[in-house]
Amino acid sequence: xxxxxxxxxxxxxxxxxxxxxxxxxxxxxxxxxxxxxxxxxxxxxxxxxxxxxxxxxxxxxxxxxxxxxxxxxxxxxxxxxxxxxxxxxxxxxxxxxxxxxxxxxxxxxxxxxxxxxxxxxxxxxxxxxxxxxxxxxxxxxxxxxxxxxxxxxxxxxxxxxxxxxxxxxxxxxxxxxxxxxxxxxxxxxxxxxxxxxxxxxxxxxxxxxxxxxxxxxxxxxxxxxxxxxxxxxxxxxxxxxxxxxxxxxxxxxxxxxxxxxxxxxxxxxxxxxxxxxxxxxxxxxxxxxxxxxxxxxxxxxxxxxxxxxxxxxxxxxxxxxxxxxxxxxxxxxxxxxxxxxxxxxxxxxxxxxxxxxxxxxxxxxxxxxxxxxxxxxxxxxx
Amino acid sequence: xxxxxxxxxxxxxxxxxxxxxxxxxxxxxxxxxxxxxxxxxxxxxxxxxxxxxxxxxxxxxxxxxxxxxxxxxxxxxxxxxxxxxxxxxxxxxxxxxxxxxxxxxxxxxxxxxxxxxxxxxxxxxxxxxxxxxxxxxxxxxxxxxxxxxxxxxxxxxxxxxxxxxxxxxxxxxxxxxxxxxxxxxxxxxxxxxxxxxxxxxxxxxxxxxxxxxxxxxxxxxxxxxxxxxxxxxxxxxxxxxxxxxxxxxxxxxxxx
Amino acid sequence: xxxxxxxxxxxxxxxxxxxxxxxxxxxxxxxxxxxxxxxxxxxxxxxxxxxxxxxxxxxxxxxxxxxxxxxxxxxxxxxxxxxxxxxxxxxxxxxxxxxxxxxxxxxxxxxxxxxxxxxxxxxxxxxxxxxxxxxxxxxxxxxxxxxxxxxxxxxxxxxxxxxxxxxxxxxxxxxxxxxxxxxxxxxxxxxxxxxxxxxxxxxxxxxxxxxxxxxxxxxxxxxxxxxxxxxxxxxxxxxxxxxxxxxxxxxxxxxxxxxxxxxxxxxxxxxxxxxxxxxxxxxxxxxxxxxxxxxxxxxxxxxxxxxxxxxxxxxxxxxx
Numbered sequence: 001x002x003x004x005x006x007x008x009x010x011x012x013x014x015x016x017x018x019x020x021x022x023x024x025x026x027x028x029x030x031x032x033x034x035x036x037x038x039x040x041x042x043x044x045x046x047x048x049x050x051x052x053x054x055x056x057x058x059x060x061x062x063x064x065x066x067x068x069x070x071x072x073x074x075x076x077x078x079x080x081x082x083x084x085x086x087x088x089x090x091x092x093x094x095x096x097x098x099x100x101x102x103x104x105x106x107x108x109x110x111x112x113x114x115x116x117x118x119x120x121x122x123x124x125x126x127x128x129x130x131x132x133x134x135x136x137x138x139x140x141x142x143x144x145x146x147x148x149x150x151x152x153x154x155x156x157x158x159x160x161x162x163x164x165x166x167x168x169x170x171x172x173x174x175x176x177x178x179x180x181x182x183x184x185x186x187x188x189x190x191x192x193x194x195x196x197x198x199x200x201x202x203x204x205x206x207x208x209x210x211x212x213x214x215x216x217x218x219x220x221x222x223x224x225x226x227x228x229x230x231x232x233x234x235x236x237x238x239x240x241x242x243x244x245x246x247x248x249x250x251x252x253x254x255x256x257x258x259x260x261x262x263x264x265x266x267x268x269x270x271x272x273x274x275x276x277x278x279x280x281x282x283x284x285x286x287x288x289x290x291x292x293x294x295x296x297x298x299x300x301x302x303x304x305x306x307x308x309x310x311x312x313x314x315x316x317x318x319x320x321x322x323x324x325x326x327x328x329x330x331x332x333x334x335x336x337x338x339x340x341x342x343x344x345x346x347x348x349x350x351x352x353x354x355x356x357x358x359x360x361x362x363x364x365x366x367x368x369x370x371x372x373x374x375x376x377x378x379x380x381x382x
Numbered sequence: 383x384x385x386x387x388x389x390x391x392x393x394x395x396x397x398x399x400x401x402x403x404x405x406x407x408x409x410x411x412x413x414x415x416x417x418x419x420x421x422x423x424x425x426x427x428x429x430x431x432x433x434x435x436x437x438x439x440x441x442x443x444x445x446x447x448x449x450x451x452x453x454x455x456x457x458x459x460x461x462x463x464x465x466x467x468x469x470x471x472x473x474x475x476x477x478x479x480x481x482x483x484x485x486x487x488x489x490x491x492x493x494x495x496x497x498x499x500x501x502x503x504x505x506x507x508x509x510x511x512x513x514x515x516x517x518x519x520x521x522x523x524x525x526x527x528x529x530x531x532x533x534x535x536x537x538x539x540x541x542x543x544x545x546x547x548x549x550x551x552x553x554x555x556x557x558x559x560x561x562x563x564x565x566x567x568x569x570x571x572x573x574x575x576x577x578x579x580x581x582x583x584x585x586x587x588x589x590x591x592x593x594x595x596x597x598x599x600x601x602x603x604x605x606x607x608x609x610x611x612x613x614x615x616x617x618x619x620x621x622x623x624x625x626x627x628x629x630x631x632x633x634x635x636x637x638x
Numbered sequence: 639x640x641x642x643x644x645x646x647x648x649x650x651x652x653x654x655x656x657x658x659x660x661x662x663x664x665x666x667x668x669x670x671x672x673x674x675x676x677x678x679x680x681x682x683x684x685x686x687x688x689x690x691x692x693x694x695x696x697x698x699x700x701x702x703x704x705x706x707x708x709x710x711x712x713x714x715x716x717x718x719x720x721x722x723x724x725x726x727x728x729x730x731x732x733x734x735x736x737x738x739x740x741x742x743x744x745x746x747x748x749x750x751x752x753x754x755x756x757x758x759x760x761x762x763x764x765x766x767x768x769x770x771x772x773x774x775x776x777x778x779x780x781x782x783x784x785x786x787x788x789x790x791x792x793x794x795x796x797x798x799x800x801x802x803x804x805x806x807x808x809x810x811x812x813x814x815x816x817x818x819x820x821x822x823x824x825x826x827x828x829x830x831x832x833x834x835x836x837x838x839x840x841x842x843x844x845x846x847x848x849x850x851x852x853x854x855x856x857x858x859x860x861x862x863x864x865x866x867x868x869x870x871x872x873x874x875x876x877x878x879x880x881x882x883x884x885x886x887x888x889x890x891x892x893x894x895x896x897x898x899x900x901x902x903x904x905x906x907x908x909x910x911x912x913x914x915x916x917x918x919x920x921x922x923x924x925x926x927x928x929x930x931x932x933x934x935x936x937x938x939x940x941x942x943x944x945x946x947x948x949x950x951x952x953x954x955x956x957x958x
Contacts, residue, residue, distance in 0.1 A: 268905065476740070477743075621946055
């Protein structure tokens with residue numbers, strides 16, 4: 001018997017996040033999108049209510065939530081505002097390398113402060129020349145015995161402007177490709193670290209996205225997570241865990257777009273009747289609902305497998321979930337704008353923002369094209 | 383100080399009300415149950431009072447069938463220390479519920495009771511006062527400000543037209559709070575996880591010595607309001623139209 | 639059957655709801671005994687009750703009732719009524735009624751029905767009341783005596799004031815021990831009503847033509863204790879600040895009464911006030927979409943209508 005139901009705690013969690021989103025995020029989303037300013041207050045409130053760092057294990061004082069709980073939370077957050085969702089959720093991305101590859105002492109040292117204060121961390125993998133080809137890192141960490149010296153730059157780093165900590169992936173030897181990579185914890189205030197400007201993006205505008213430049217930054221050996229050569233592996237394992245909640249965020253955003261479209265179609269009258277009477281609109285809504293359900297189920301399936309420790313198949317399911325949810329969210333949001341017609345094209349109505357926001361989900365955390373590469377590789381292996 | 387908070391589980395305000403076949407109640411099938419919004423203010427006030435006094439416990443009580451346990455767990459997730467469930471599967475009314483609550487307050491050695499000013503399902507706004515009288519405690523309602531100090535409560539209550547009274551009442555007392563008194567905290571995620579493991583005390587009516595009690599009012603003939611009439615454009619000269627409008631608003635629409 | 643009406647007064651002036659209940663009883667062929675309680679000065683209130691048909695008014699006096707006390711009133715009414723074998727006790731669901739009646743009912747160990755909009759006191763006693771914030775209504779029947787219920791103000795009609803002086807019986811009000819004491823009365827004065835909380839809203843559109851002209855709306859609003867809103871067109875034109883905007887990018891409101899003056903009723907505006915209980919539209923243009931949503935419409939110049947409305951409302955206020 002397959003059980004599709006959520007437990008009482010999971011339902012309570014969903015409920016609580018939804019309430020938070022309705023009270024704190026939805027009333028403010030439009031304003032932060034317009035100005036592009038960082039939603040400090042809302043992030044602080046999210047932290048105060050335990051919505052950040054859910055994956056930190058109980059033995060370190062965290063909630064020890066699995067991917068399933070993360071998926072539930074992210075869908076609700078995504079229905080509120082993807083920009084804020086990213087700002088809140090990316091902390092998990094930033095700290096996962098330490099949770100996955102670090103020693104208990106390192107976790108206690110670097111991660112527990114995040115449970116005591118609303119501070120932020122950023123995951124630094126992507127570079128100006130290394131996006132989909134994440135393995136071809138140029139950012140260089142020179143091994144000088146007691147410490148590394150870090151030189152290079154990172155691109156499109158979320159929360160960079162407000163983070164206390166960066167988990168940076170660099171190479172010690174470019175010729176070794178992924179086998180030469182290392183994961184380093186770099187405090188944001190380290191001498192030699194400089195930040196680019198907050199990128200003026202199409203969507204998820206309140207999410208802080210910047211370039212980071214490292215110039216002869218000294219990073220003590222204790223800050224290395226795992227060993228030299230482990231870096232890329234840790235990055236991939238991290239992304240395996242975060243891919244599904246990101247997909248769930250897209251599901252939430254799509255759901256919100258559909259709900260707005262349903263409501264509007266019942267109110268808007270043309271040819272003397274609500275446009276929801278027309279099959280053209282009805283078919284669009286039916287397709288939206290189908291896609292959203294399918295996306296959600298893919299997320300739950302991936303979460304279930306990953307929580308059970310089935311990392312290989314879980315990673316595969318996660319790629320399915322991300323590829324599908326990102327692409328369908330874009331379709332759903334576009335259709336929502338279409339249903340709203342001229343009004344939907346203006347910033348007065350909420351759907352154009354959703355369309356701008358979800359576009360990014362097709363690009364970050366592995367583009368939809370890379371996801372297909374991963375999926376095909378899985379299908380074609382012997 | 384043992385603070386008791388009365389919590390009622392009610393249908394969510396978005397619920398579309400459908401009358402049951404026998405017209406004795408509403409259809410329960412599609413209902414999303416939530417904590418009565420005014421009781422959320424009461425829970426918050428209980429928690430704030432405990433925090434200010436730096437002592438005491440907050441116990442939440444709810445009367446109803448098994449599903450109300452969920453409401454109790456949410457209250458615990460917000461920070462309540464203990465929870466009591468009075469399990470009643472039969473019809474209830476203000477009389478029966480207040481009697482049950484009075485027994486629980488005595489059993490839990492309550493010294494202060496917070497309640498919401500009314501439940502948004504039956505809108506009776508009577509349980510707090512009934513309970514206070516049964517306990518022979520003083521009470522105040524529509525309270526928008528409340529300070530508890532040694533042995534007394536100083537509250538501000540809304541009266542009408544923007545007027546407020548400041549009332550001093552000795553504890554033990556029953557205080558029914560209104561919107562505006564505080565901003566209820568969210569059930570935190572750690573709270574939700576802890577609430578899952580919390581033991582909830584269950585009482586039956588018999589446990590409270592009320593085994594043979596029955597409600598004293600009976601509800602029936604539930605009906606939906608009449609369909610909204612198509613709008614009417616008034617006629618006559620402007621002065622006559624305005625007079626007619628005011629008359630209609632007062633006598634027909636009953637909104638002024 | 640002995641029906642008792644607990645009448646309410648404020649500093650000697652009778653509250654209208656008491657007369658509404660009295661009138662309804664008389665219409666049903668029932669003459670309730672009216673009971674008043676206070677620290678004195680209730681003669682004119684008693685006479686007013688007589689005018690509307692009360693034959694007997696019991697006046698309970700005690701200096702301790704100078705300040706409001708739910709216990710004092712409940713104790714006093716119970717002390718008197720428990721000696722009378724009442725079949726029903728009715729009062730108005732004012733803030734006093736709502737606070738005092740539950741305590742009284744508990745003393746009688748009976749149930750109660752609050753905020754009723756209909757009741758029957760002849761051929762059996764029952765009452766109807768709204769539930770789920772008025773989304774539906776229910777009938778309540780009572781077991782045991784007395785049946786106790788409160789009636790919502792402004793619902794029942796007043797009868798003809800053609801009665802005569804009633805028989806007045808005075809007694810001391812046995813207030814018992816008053817523990818909750820009013821120590822201060824705070825008047826907030828003219829509080830600016832928040833749009834999203836207002837029970838009544840009057841809104842203006844682009845036809846107001848200037849910020850100054852909004853004064854006519856503010857004048858009307860202050861008679862009703864209403865808030866003033868504006869359409870996006872009015873705000874964009876600078877006639878009103880953004881915090882008064884009702885609509886898609888403004889505030890969403892759900893008052894009992896929404897009066898739209900010179901507002902066409904475009905979908906952005908409707909989004910903000912659709913769920914108002916009663917909508918009134920005042921617009922020169924008979925084809926304005928707002929008339930399709932309005933419960934009552936006046937096709938005329940708002941500059942003529944609104945001041946007239948203000949006058950009519952002032953007259954109505956004086957009467958109650």
